[in-house]
Amino acid sequence: MVKIPAPRYRSRTMKKVQRKTPGGKTVTHYKAKKVGAPICGVCGRPLSAVPRSDEVLKFSKSNRRPNRPYGGNLCPICMRRMIKQKVRSIVMGP
């Protein structure tokens, strides 16, 4: 007989782990998947100084992302390029 898992475990955010009990049975345990490092929205490089989303609540507001424009979304290289592009498009027109 196959036991249907509780609704909260029927999600792909949960990882299935097979565990052997002391009685010799194999049971399925459900573990929360670990979240990957945040990445830059343009180049995909992992962002430094930005905690993973599951540990972000441990930090104070100012320690959650760099305090600059596009901080936490773009890496510093892409941010610089983006700001230069925007200024040039304002000055020279579209």
Ligand SMILES: [Zn+2]
């Ligand atoms: Zn980037």
